Amino acid sequence: MYHYSQQMRQNTGNLRARVRLLAVLLVLVIVACIAFGVMYGRAASFQTMTRTQLVSRIRSCCADTRSLAQKLSSSVQSNTASSLAGIRSGIYAMDQLNNVAVQLYGETGRIVPDVALRGLYEDIDSYFSILQTNTVSVLEIRELLYTHLTALQGILEEIK
Numbered sequence: 001m002y003h004y005s006q007q008m009r010q011n012t013g014n015l016r017a018r019v020r021l022l023a024v025l026l027v028l029v030i031v032a033c034i035a036f037g038v039m040y041g042r043a044a045s046f047q048t049m050t051r052t053q054l055v056s057r058i059r060s061c062c063a064d065t066r067s068l069a070q071k072l073s074s075s076v077q078s079n080t081a082s083s084l085a086g087i088r089s090g091i092y093a094m095d096q097l098n099n100v101a102v103q104l105y106g107e108t109g110r111i112v113p114d115v116a117l118r119g120l121y122e123d124i125d126s127y128f129s130i131l132q133t134n135t136v137s138v139l140e141i142r143e144l145l146y147t148h149l150t151a152l153q154g155i156l157e158e159i160k
Contacts, residue, residue, distance in 0.1 A: 070146060112156070123145040124145070
């Protein structure tokens with residue numbers, strides 16, 4: 001009487017198995033999408049946090065270096081060379097942090113302009129040469145160094 005009933009029952013069982021398989025695959029795809037979204041969010045926040053930290057460190061180095069430059073006396077003293085060495089190491093630290101930003105983000109990630117760093121290095125070199133010859137007043141170069149550091153600090157404060 002029911003000639004196809006056993007075959008229909010097998011098809012119904014196959015259909016249920018296919019529906020279960022599709023349901024499992026759908027759940028796996030949803031879980032994979034959520035995991036991908038979380039990982040992407042972490043990666044995006046990592047880049048933002050890294051840039052924020054680099055800018056913060058460069059600002060701190062600039063403020064410390066500016067403070068050292070402000071403490072330089074207008075005449076040559078016994079501690080002037082060591083103070084200049086501290087200023088040079090602060091500029092070097094800014095340069096290295098800037099290089100890290102460039103390596104991570106490319107040229108668009110540059111925080112401190114190359115011109116500013118070159119100018120600061122030139123100021124320090126001029127100051128050292130004046131110290132060695134001791135023929136010219138250091139007041140002008142000290143003010144120039146302090147002015148350049150103040151300008152750089154202003155540029156850094158504008159970076160978000």
